[in-house]
Amino acid sequence: MKIVREALAGTLESSDLLVRIAPLEDGLELVLKSEVIHQFGPHIEKVARDCLARLGVTQALVVIEDKGALDCVVAARVQTAVSRAVDEWTPDWSALS
Amino acid sequence: MKLRRSMLFLPGANAAMLSTAFVFKPDSIMFDLEDAVSLREKDAARMLVFHALRLPVYREMETVVRINPLSTPFGLKDLEAVVRAGVDVVRLPKTDTADDVHVLEAHVERIERECGREIGSTKLMAAIESASGVVNAVAIACSSPRLIGIALAGFDYVMDMQTERGDGTELFYARCAVLHAARYAKIDAFDVVFSDVNDDEGFLKEVDLIKRMGFDGKSLINPRQIDLLHNAYAPTQEEVDYASRVVAAAEAGERQGLGVVSLNGKMIDAPVIGHARVVLRRASASGVRQ
Structure with missing residues (x-):
């Protein structure tokens, strides 16, 4: 899935996260900022990368500012950001769960 | 329920x-x-x-x-x-x-x-x-x-x-x-x-x-x-007590094969018994009103 424009999803409220995604020519770069990065940083990054992989996103810059979100919120915000950054979005719900 | x-x-x-x-x-x-x-x-x-x-x-x-x-x-x-x-x-x-x-x-x-x-x-x-x-x-x-x-x-x-x-x-x-x-x-x-x-x-x-x-x-x-x-x-304790007595009287009447049941001199019919059972189910689910 090709990222063609910059997009945002989420908020900076507690228990949420803000995901910014933008086109990148060379590979997938993920930047994570979190108040709980020492305890949960690797896990949050894995959830986000798994979502991106299932959506077939291989070239993008993804910046995540986490405010203590649950895994399901991370997944929802990453998927929403991708859906807003591509040309055509037809959700495959079985792939999103 | x-x-x-x-x-x-x-x-x-x-x-x-x-x-x-x-x-x-x-x-x-x-x-x-x-x-x-x-x-x-x-x-x-x-x-x-x-x-x-x-x-x-x-x-x-x-x-x-x-x-x-x-x-x-x-x-x-x-x-x-x-x-x-x-x-x-x-x-x-x-x-x-x-x-x-x-x-x-x-x-x-x-x-x-x-x-x-x-x-x-x-x-x-x-x-x-x-x-x-x-x-x-x-x-x-x-x-x-x-x-x-x-x-x-x-x-x-x-x-x-x-x-x-x-x-x-x-x-x-x-x-x-x-x-x-x-x-x-x-x-x-x-x-x-x-x-x-x-x-x-x-x-x-x-x-x-x-x-x-x-x-x-x-x-x-x-x-x-x-x-x-x-x-x-939630029903009150008084409602629960009364409902328990109604159900008990109805079950006793059923065992004795009585067509009509009474409690404290008052006839208890099917709607009263049905309502009493609803009260007890509500009490069982949500407790008694505080």
């Missing part, structure tokens, strides 16, 4: 509330994709609710999603997501006719087939929000075996009636019509939200009214209202 006293609204776009609301333990939790979500966040709310529905904590309670009307660009997308996520009940807003439910039901059945969900396992609720909906309440209540209840939604209804919320007089006919339709169809009836969350006295006055009318419960917009509502619906 599934109790549906409290149906707590949660804005579908609010990650914090979706992550924590299960701790309040309403009888049913309702994720709102309609009025509580701005137009530009409809897609984000749909995705959040899709994932929230799959959380194990929400599998342990009845989940309801208020989708957008199917006449909008969002309604069918909402339905595709929430039926696949395993929602228990879909709440259709602005239900004016039985055909509105038929259209929804056809889409739900198609999605169930496509995703391999058991046909008929997605239940429905219809929200009545207009004069047309009230006039057609009986037809709406009888429109589908999937319907578990109908709900009156006050704000849109009073706007359609060209009036405003007041002491309840403005809702009197609609409450009676919705309630009778639900009882005729043998489904549940839900009352409107009470929007002033700081007015406990006014809330309890309204709860007392709708409970005496016969409503199963009420839509709520604040978790603080849950305990107040549950307590108001």
Whole structure:
């Protein structure tokens, strides 16, 4: 899935996260900022990368500012950001769960 | 007996509330994709609710999603997501006719087939929000075996009636019509939200009214209202004691083969015994009123 424009999803409220995604020519770069990065940083990054992989996103810059979100919120915000950054979005719900 | 006293609204776009609301333990939790979500966040709310529905904590309670009307660009997308996520009940807003439910039901059945969900396992609720909906309440209540209840939604209804919320007089006919339709169809009836969350006295006055009318419960917009509502619906110790005596007398009469049973000199007939059993079931589920 090709990222063609910059997009945002989420908020900076507690228990949420803000995901910014933008086109990148060379590979997938993920930047994570979190108040709980020492305890949960690797896990949050894995959830986000798994979502991106299932959506077939291989070239993008993804910046995540986490405010203590649950895994399901991370997944929802990453998927929403991708859906807003591509040309055509037809959700495959079985792939999103 | 599934109790549906409290149906707590949660804005579908609010990650914090979706992550924590299960701790309040309403009888049913309702994720709102309609009025509580701005137009530009409809897609984000749909995705959040899709994932929230799959959380194990929400599998342990009845989940309801208020989708957008199917006449909008969002309604069918909402339905595709929430039926696949395993929602228990879909709440259709602005239900004016039985055909509105038929259209929804056809889409739900198609999605169930496509995703391999058991046909008929997605239940429905219809929200009545207009004069047309009230006039057609009986037809709406009888429109589908999937319907578990109908709900009156006050704000849109009073706007359609060209009036405003007041002491309840403005809702009197609609409450009676919705309630009778639900009882005729043998489904549940839900009352409107009470929007002033700081007015406990006014809330309890309204709860007392709708409970005496016969409503199963009420839509709520604040978790603080849950305990107040549950307590108001719980029977008193005196009611429980009397109901126990009625049931005991009825069972004794049955054992002795008596056609007519009396308690303290008063005849107990089938409706009295039936009501006593309902009181005991409510006490068993929600305790005794504090």
